[in-house]
Amino acid sequence: MPFYENVFIARQDVSSAQVETLTDTLANLVTEHGGKVTKREYWGLRNLSYRIKKNRKGHYVLLNLDAPPAAVNELERNMRINEDVLRYLTVHVEALEEGPSAMMQARSRGEERERERSRRFDRDGRDGAPAEAEGGEA
């Protein structure tokens, strides 16, 4: 079966729990049509670069699929019908990537930087003692 990556954006005023159930139903749809969902990623509520259907933010979800084309057709049809889905993109890929995607890696790296910054702030609290050395010379 061919591999696909599917990203869809859900409306901003939908709660993250509702997004979870929505992805569940969509994932079930794929498995019903003889496909497999190998990875699910929730990127969170992100700012859109421009307004899509009057929305400034959206919940991003990535699905990695190993499914027959018929299942993908059915999935896309349902996404078109569902009004909570602002947009979707399905891309055929040669191989599905293992582990977190670039988006998730960027997010975890951002958290690390936050931690580093707070550590530096703690360290800069003390003062050196250069005045003493000057006194010795005189």
Add this chain to the structure above:
Amino acid sequence: MSDDIRGGERGERGGGGRQQSRRPFFRRRKSCPFSGPHAPKIDYKDVKLLQRFVSERGKIVPSRISAVSTLKQRELAQAIKRARFLGLLPYSLR
């Protein structure tokens, strides 16, 4: 004798590598950022990477400026357009 040797040295210096570096429009040859052993993979989900190849206005930077090879530029353009469609990158700014 000593004069002869000095003369020879001077001649070599004039015609050697020094003059090349003094050429007015010398540019270092840039290499493609997506080729080589540690090259990053072009991926429409990697917004941070793609942003480096987009101008302040949100346009795709031409390969003659970014030094991306022709093949990789096509791949990159495709990735940027996908990211735009998903609202990860802007179509235009300002």
